[in-house]
Every structure is written in C-alpha cells, then in structure tokens.
Amino acid sequence: MKYTLRVWRQTGPTATGSLVEYEVDDVTPDMSFLEMLDVLNERLQLAGDAPVAFDHDCREGICGACGVMIDGVAHGPGKATTTCQLHMRQFDPARPIVIEPWRAAPFPVVRDLVVDRSALDRVIEAGGYISTRTGAAPDAHALPVAKPDADTAFEAAACIGCGACVAACPNGSSMLFTAAKTTHLGALPQGQPERFTRARTMVETQDDLGFGGCTLTGECTAVCPKGIPLSTIARLNHDVLTAAMRGD
C-alpha cells in the first residue's frame, strides 16, 4: 500500500516550520504507525535528508514518550490508544495523513514532531508525591487500604504523562494530568496528610508554567490513552477549594 503524508518539519525551536508532503510505498497493514515513519526515515536518510524527528521508546503504550497530532487528533484514530499502538490497517490509503506535533504554549517544539514537555515534570516536582524517606516505612500491612480507594487510586495512577490532554484542550490546560496525580495520591490513606496542599501547589505551578485554565470541555479525556476520567478534575477542584477554606 502507498500512503501520502503531510508531516510538520521544523529544524529547531526558533525556526519556522511547515507541512511537507511525502509518499511512502510498501506499507503493509501489519506495520505500526511508527514503523511506517521508520520506513520513511530510512529513505530520507539514504537520500541525504534529515529524518523526521519524533519521540518514542517503549512502543507499547506505556512510557508516554510518543504522541503526535494525526489529522488534528492527539494520538490519532482509535480509542484509548497511544500513537505507537496504531497500525496502518487503521488508515485509508486514499486519504493523506496530516502529522503534527503537540501544540501548546508550555510545550515548545524542539524539532519536527518533538516537543519539550518538561513543564509536566515541574508540576510533579511541585508536590506530586508523598513525602516519605527511604527506610522509614512501616510494614506494608500496617495500613490496609479499602479496595474501592485502591481501585480509584490505581485508575488515576495509570496516567503515562504523554501530554495528549494538554494538546487536545482548547485552553492548553494540564488539569487532567494534574488531577490524575492528585487523585492517585489523594485517594490513598498514605496521601492524606499532604492532600490539600498538594492540590494547591500543583495547580498554582501549572498556572505559573502557562498552562490554560480548565473549562471542563472534556476534550482531554476523549483522547487520553489511559481513559483518565473527568471525575478526577472534580476531585481536584474540590481539594483546591478545601485547601483555600482550610488555609493550607
């Protein structure tokens, strides 16, 4: 099969970019989307051109490295899927595929499809943890956790930090990402002591970093590869309000 691609090419953070059209031959339905880009890149290199830069590592939907806009949708077609989990059989060869990087003010483009998502690390550094020291922990069974709480925590902890939620949000908000972490930790008894300050400092930090405000459009959860639910945002908002009321 043969596909036509329109790929965003940009040589560096300050360069101006544009969509460049490529044709890729010999694509098989079993190929993953990224393997299709590999094929393109091999060809570009042999022709002496720079390959298309894109982030990826695990190629099985868990590291959160990959992520591009495909025809305007973060992580492309397919529900609850990362870019690396797409296969070419999901694409119609008759239609060109438009591939662009995440677009959000706090995610500057580094090169081609690679963006700088380190702002998400800053949000976690602001409080996305439980303050405990190595070696100071009590026996793991000293603190039972009710199964529903454990399940809520787990569901939220599945976030892979890919940033698709930010890219999809019309406001460029990172609320779903932040809420996933505050829900994970805030649902557990271990996370209670810092629950409200954590919510407050993480939200303040994301605002300072230039992420937009959340207006609950729900675009984030629609593209989230891990199906992080919108209810986490309600929980986060509640915790932030409580922090304000308690003066935490």
Place this chain on the structure above:
Amino acid sequence: MSYREGDPIADTRAPAGPLETRWERRRFAARLVNPANRRKLTVVVVGTGLAGGSAAATLGELGYNVLSFCYQDSPRRAHSIAAQGGINAAKNYAGDGDSVHRLFHDTIKGGDFRSRESNVHRLAEVSTSIIDQCVAQGVPFAREYGGLLDTRSFGGAQVSRTFYARGQTGQQLLLGAYQALARQIHAGTVRSHPRTEMLDLVVADGRARGVVVRDLVTGEISTHLADAVVLATGGYGNVFHLSTNAKGCNTTAIWRAHKRGALFANPCYTQIHPTCIPVSGDHQSKLTLMSESLRNDGRVWVPVQAGDDRPPNRIPEDERDYYLERMYPSFGNLVPRDIASRAAKAVCDAGRGVGPGGLGVYLDFADAIERLGRASVAARYGNLFEMYQRITDEDPYQVPMRIYPAVHYTMGGLWVDYDLRATIPGLFVIGEANFSDHGANRLGASALMQGLADGYFVLPAVIGDYLADGPFGPVGADAVSEAESAVRDLVTTLLSIDGDRTPESFHRELGRLMWDLCGMERSEEGLHKALDRIPSLREEFWRRVKVTGSGAELNQALEKAGRVADFLELAELMCVDALHRTESCGGHFRVESQTADGDARRDDDHFAYVAAWEFTGVGEPPVLHHEHLRFEAVRPTVRSYK
C-alpha cells in the same frame, strides 16, 4: 578471536562468616559520612529506571549532591516502566511457607548455580523492605477485599510472593521512584538532566571522576565531574535488534566504562522469553511481550506434520502436537522460560512452525474457554487478548494466539563486588546494568526487586564507605580533555563517513546474526562463524554508515549510530564468552553440552565461576578473569522438569 587468561579475582568484598548476618555486618562495618560533609560530595547517577531513580532519590535524601541523567525527555520514561508481571518479596503474606531463605534458595537455583550466594541472600533479605517503602510512597499494588495486599505465584514459583499492580507493576514502581526523585529535585539535592546521553567515563588518578555527556537537544558535549559515578543504565538486549526492550535501550554507558577498564561479566547470559508476539515482517522494530501468566491456561501446540498450513481450527486433535505436555509431562506448559523457548525453536526448526515465515507456535485457549467459560477467561486475560488483537488483528477467543520467543533480559553486565563497586574505584553499577544477582538465568519478577534493592537500600548503605575518603580534589584537565575529545572525534567521524547504509540497517543485520548464531542455542561452529562476521560487519559500518545532519542539533540518527557502534563491539565479546563456556547453563545453551533427552548439561567441575572480561582494544583478545563461586548454603543440583 581468542582470549587470554588473567589473574583470578581475589576479593569480592563479601564478609565471611554466617550467610544470614553478612549484610548486617557489612552495613555496620561500612564507614559513614558526616551529614554536614555529604553535600560537598557529588555523585553522578546515570539512568532513572528503578535502579537509578531510587538511588538518586535516596542519595539526595541523605544529603549528597546528586546529578541525574537519562536519555528520555523525562526520568519517568525509563524502560522499567514497561515491566508488567510483578515484583517478588519474601513477605510471606500468603502464609504459604515463604521466607528469606526460600527466596534465596529459589534464586540461586533459578540462576542455575552461577551467582554469588552473599549477594543473593542480601537481595532476599532486602526484598521485604522494598514493599514497605513502595506502599508508603503510594504505589497502588493490587489488594484484596479486606484491604491487604494481594500476591500471586509467578513463573512457576511454588509460593505466592509476587506483588503486582494489574499488568503495570513496573510503571507503578517507577512512578514511585520518579516521585521520590521529583521531591529531591524540588528540594535542590538532585539536579536532573533529561535528554542527555553519557558517552564516556572520566577516569583520573585511577578513580572514576565523572562523565562526558551530549545534550541531545543542542548537541553540546560537556563534562560533569563527581566523587563517584553510578551507572544504572539497564540491559543490552537490543544487541539483538529485536527484543522486548524499549527502542532506546543500549549498552553505551557500560560498554564505554568497560573500555575504560571496568570488567564485563558473563556477557553471554541472555534471557529469551517464550511468549512474545511473533515478527510480522522486515519492518519490525521491536517485539511485544505477552505475559507469562497466559501459559497457566493456554495450551501450546504445533501441527504434527511439517508444512501443514491448514487454519488451526481445521487441524484435528490427533494431528496436533502439544509438545510441552508431551515432553515434560509433570510441568507441561509451565516449564521454565528457557526450556519453553528452546522447545518452540526446535519445532519451528523442524518446519512445524505456524504463521508468517513459520516462526510461531499456537497458544490455544479453546479448552480453557470450554472449561471456564468465555467470561472467566476474559476476566483473567481480557486486557492481554485485547492487546494481542490490536497488534495482530486476530481474535484469540476464536483463533489460537501465535507466539514466539524473544530476547528479554540480559543477566550479564559490568562486574561488581559485594559493595556494587566495579573494578574502577569510584564506579558503582546497579540494576540490570550489573551482573550481580541472577546468575545464568533470572526468575520472573526478580529484576524489579533487584533494581529497587540496589537503588533504595544497598548502594546508599555502602557508598559512604567509599565517599568517606572524599572529596577527592580537583580533576586534572588532561583527563577531562582526553575523554571529551574522544567523544568529539567519535561524533565527527560518524558524521563524516557519508556512506550508503543507515545505522538501522547495520543494527538489523547485527541483530539477525546474533539471534541466529548466539541466541537460544549456541554451537562452536556457529560462534566461530559469528566471530568471523562481526569484525567485518564492524569494518563495513565504519566505511559505509550514513549519518545525516550535524552534531549541533537534535539528531536521532547520530544517537542511533553511536549505540550501534557499541553493539558491534559488545557482540564480539558475547560470542567469545559463549564460545569459551562449553557448558550449558541457564540462558546459555551450548548444543554440544546436552543430555540424551536434549536437556542442558551444566559442568560444575570446569565452569562454576563468573567470567569477568578485561578490554584490551577493539578486535583484540580480551583477558579472562575468573571469580570462583563457592556454594556453602545450597548444594548445586541438576534442574529437572520432566
């Protein structure tokens, strides 16, 4: 290529005396560093996986000045994130007779009597603290309805000692370590350098004193000096090109440290996992692991007749060969990884494999669905079936899965003593990057345990004994400029060859060669062939590789080329090691050393040692140093799964 014999390794720094108290005594004897002095001591930690992330966070908590590096854009993305199954710990929460001693015993036996008793015992002891630590951090392990932690039995273990978080144990443990690291970054004790690749080790006055790195965004090459360097850079399974490892996993950090003098131990010990999704074509870029748990209910078979290409559902029962059940009646489909892998290769080599290229065997759930009902099978394996279907476009409820073995883990790595010190003073190696605890074969769910044991508990307890002599003063400008210019020259050379083959094409060719000649089965003839071909492939690489772009920008082709260059050197040492070890043990199977039934034949009289190799130059015969293994607590026996 041959090799030379060197002096045996005299001291492993393991305390003598009763096994049970060695770690306690070592910890007590280790000198401490005064808290006020710790921030004057800089420690470089390369790698942010379970080993490096936990080490950097803990050293930061202790007050050392820590510099942390990884090649991904965030420390949270290290390859550890992909581990699925679980983590072992001798908690005995299931009350089924587990204990530190039993975990120790199972690990020694699982490693086919090629690991060091002292280290393995310590690993088993420390395992219980890991679970406490992770729970305190908020790692959402699976729980029972009563709120207590759930465990399961994994990889043929007879006790339920594996803790898990659905199929995402590695992710949840890594996020715990990453969050602890983030806390220290926020506190200012750790400085994080993502998208930065270590390309050389700085050795000055006989000590490891820092690293030369390349900023992967700007291309800038710089040096970070330190009082100690910790390598936590993971395994080298990608020498085979196709493996279950993440695409970026590489050997560069440990290989370049090896070239600077660190001994490399047991490079030929690699683990092949039996249940992976088969290769679908030449474009294949990596392989996906399907959890081992599938073998609990799935039945493995191939057609009796070679070349039988009927769809599986049309092959009648009596024309199917459930070969594992036939060959190993007592363990059946649950035989250990290496046995299941080799058996699959044997039936495929006999022309009975299924699927494209005949490189696959069926893993059939029809009986399980009939016995348990579709709903129960879905409850157990639903997410795995879904993943399989997504990749192959086949529905495992209707058609048997196709699986094939794939490279998964490397037991070999840089040699370290009991204190995790490599042979260069000041260089410490932890996690999959070292060789220490798994002998010739790693048990399922034990890599995560080892990574976190090393990073949270072992390294922080012993590194002070080395650092107590520091700070080590200024580093001579010569050592730095020599290492930096070596890196610059390498980058310049790679960019200037301007040949006609991509780095990827060399990687693919090397991988195929290694898989065929130094993979699941190794023979003298095949290894000689490999040792013939690797140097010429390497020569061709340096003549024909084409790397576009420049060194002063994000250049993924350049990154790849540097990694492939190192794999091309490591591959040769792996083959030398495999050739010299004429016994079969664990993940290393020599066709010449098998029983009449085709089982591995170990040779304790000649090979009860760790092979630690010294680098003498590219293409030059390496020097072999023996570390003799002594078994005091467990007597070597022959594994049997008949």
